[in-house]
Amino acid sequence: MDRTALAARDADDPILRRERFELPDALVYLDGNSLGPPARRAQERVTSMLAAWRDDQISAWNRAGWVHLADETAARIAPLLGADRGEVAVTDSTSVDLFQTLVAACRARPDRPVLLIEQDGFPTDRYVAEAVASLLGRSVRQVPRDTLTQTVDDDVAVVTAAHVDYRSGHRLDAVALGRAARGAGAMTVWDLAHTTGALDVDLHAWDADFAVGCTYKFLNGGPGAPGYVYVAGGLDPEATIRGWWGHGQPFAFSTGWEPAAGAARFRNGSPPILAMQPLLAALDVFDGVAPRTLQERATALTTLFIDLVDERIGDAVEVASPRDAALRGAQVSLRHPSAYAVMQALIDRGVIGDHRPPDLLRFGFAPLHTRWTDVWDGIETLRHILASGVWEQDRYAARNEVP
Numbered sequence: 548m549d550r551t552a553l554a555a556r557d558a559d560d561p562i563l564r565r566e567r568f569e570l571p572d573a574l575v576y577l578d579g580n581s582l583g584p585p586a587r588r589a590q591e592r593v594t595s596m597l598a599a600w601r602d603d604q605i606s607a608w609n610r611a612g613w614v615h616l617a618d619e620t621a622a623r624i625a626p627l628l629g630a631d632r633g634e635v636a637v638t639d640s641t642s643v644d645l646f647q648t649l650v651a652a653c654r655a656r657p658d659r660p661v662l663l664i665e666q667d668g669f670p671t672d673r674y675v676a677e678a679v680a681s682l683l684g685r686s687v688r689q690v691p692r693d694t695l696t697q698t699v700d701d702d703v704a705v706v707t708a709a710h711v712d713y714r715s716g717h718r719l720d721a722v723a724l725g726r727a728a729r730g731a732g733a734m735t736v737w738d739l740a741h742t743t744g745a746l747d748v749d750l751h752a753w754d755a756d757f758a759v760g761c762t763y764k765f766l767n768g769g770p771g772a773p774g775y776v777y778v779a780g781g782l783d784p785e786a787t788i789r790g791w792w793g794h795g796q797p798f799a800f801s802t803g804w805e806p807a808a809g810a811a812r813f814r815n816g817s818p819p820i821l822a823m824q825p826l827l828a829a830l831d832v833f834d835g836v837a838p839r840t841l842q843e844r845a846t847a848l849t850t851l852f853i854d855l856v857d858e859r860i861g862d863a864v865e866v867a868s869p870r871d872a873a874l875r876g877a878q879v880s881l882r883h884p885s886a887y888a889v890m891q892a893l894i895d896r897g898v899i900g901d902h903r904p905p906d907l908l909r910f911g912f913a914p915l916h917t918r919w920t921d922v923w924d925g926i927e928t929l930r931h932i933l934a935s936g937v938w939e940q941d942r943y944a945a946r947n948e949v950p
């Protein structure tokens with residue numbers, strides 16, 4: 548394997564659509580798992596939305612179709628989840644969506660005292676689960692993520708976990724956990740923050756009751772883009788917030804709250820029309836690409852990255868992600884005692900990943916915009932930094948607020 552062969556693969560890759568994103572040619576962007584790049588057409592969509600607002604003022608809700616925009620966005624995300632359109636709503640943030648679905652799941656299992664969560668998962672998931680437990684008089688049980696399937700029992704109202712762990716990139720066997728939860732009579736709430744847009748998702752096959760996720764990572768929706776909620780068809784979950792946009796007919800302005808069908812009942816206030824524009828531009832880029840295809844390319848990219856680590860820098864870093872591709876998401880983390888400084892040196896040389904404390908260098912491999920040569924160039928730059936010790940310079944020790 549050499550760079551020339553990889554460049555030839557880039558030139559002839561049926562999935563790679565880097566030219567549809569705003570990414571300078573020289574940039575090696577391996578951070579699409581934290582914040583995806585803007586789609587090329589994002590700017591144009593934002594500009595035309597602002598023009599519709601200026602030209603039509605409030606009439607734009609009808610004329611520009613803003614009134615249906617959240618539904619349309621949800622319908623575009625649904626195929627990436629293996630879901631039907633009525634099963635998905637785009638609203639709020641992952642954290643709020645998690646709160647709403649965990650409360651609904653607990654209320655659907657009134658006699659069960661436990662929320663089962665993973666130990667050391669993403670902080671917001673733990674914070675929210677603890678808040679829901681205290682609100683509803685339940686308790687949180689935390690176990691290592693690879694033991695969730697064995698641990699779910701008939702005390703458990705709901706089991707919730709990130710499909711892919713934000714630090715190690717470890718991927719759960721969703722079918723096995725879904726089956727175990729269903730068998731035990733527990734509800735499931737999946738957090739798909741590090742999954743959707745990069746991996747194969749089939750919420751029906753997973754026996755999932757609920758799922759939530761954000762759109763600013765692999766879906767490239769932009770900073771602060773809205774989250775989404777999945778509610779399995781046939782469920783009639785209790786909604787807690789009951790805002791007017793979760794009403795079946797918001798513009799009837801009726802006295803009593805009647806839930807919208809399906810996931811839309813979890814839409815609370817006015818939809819974020821401005822924030823959905825870059826997201827819709829990005830969702831266009833996914834057109835015609837099946838989730839399974841995304842996963843195949845992501846897996847091939849992470850496999851190449853790990854192979855090149857072993858071959859070229861294996862004595863200087865440790866692979867902290869699963870080597871079994873079936874247990875891995877679309878990211879690879881490497882362990883180094885000075886991971887922060889090493890990452891700063893990489894960023895300084897145009898290779899963008901990120902750092903997670905205490906000792907992880909984290910790299911994401913978004914299947915639509917990561918080139919084969921990005922993998923090669925990322926490793927070569929890292930090899931140079933580690934061999935030269937340039938990361939030891941003082942300027943790479945200065946901490947940024949966002950690591």
Ligand SMILES: *Cc1c(COP(=O)(O)O)cnc(C)c1O
Nearest residue numbers: 640641642669709713738740761
């Ligand atoms: C990024 C991420 C979130 C984000 O939550 P927001 O409320 O949308 O900021 C939630 N869960 C996990 C596992 C994440 O990685």
